[in-house]
Amino acid sequence: MFPGMGGRGINPKQLEKQMKALGIDIEEIEDVKEVIIRTGSKEIVFKDAQVSIMNARGMKTYQLVGTPEERALEKEIPEEDITLVATQTNVSRDVAKQALKESKGDLAEAIMKLSENK
Structure with a gap:
């Protein structure tokens, strides 16, 4: 309730008029x-x-x-990280990117995982 309204509902027209007066x-x-x-x-x-x-x-x-x-939101994986993992593990960029996604961007974990699978 607004003060001075005496417990009654607010008249939308009056409220609009008061708001216009206030800019x-x-x-x-x-x-x-x-x-x-x-x-x-x-x-x-x-x-x-x-x-x-x-x-x-x-x-x-x-x-x-x-x-x-x-x-x-899916975390964006920097291109440099994909290149690094692909180069270090001698796998394709797609495989490197997937490993980085699975490791939530952790470079060391992605490289270790791909190196173990060889």
Whole structure:
């Protein structure tokens, strides 16, 4: 409840009028298909997102409502690491890359694993 409302529900028209008086505009973004928040280790995906923008005197704030789905991101393996493992173990780049994926990027573990299999 907002102070001064006397326990009654908020009249949307009054609220909109008060916000306009304060220089605050709210706009809904129509036809949003998907919103993705990507961090270093995961993606948070909203397929049913409703997004609105609150513009308060030039400062824009985005509000997101929806059901999140988290996905782990596959770690990128540097080309230099693939080349090093392939050279050290005398295997193809594809085999070296797979070994690095399985060892979560650990060069020594990938090289040892491939060297043991020979």
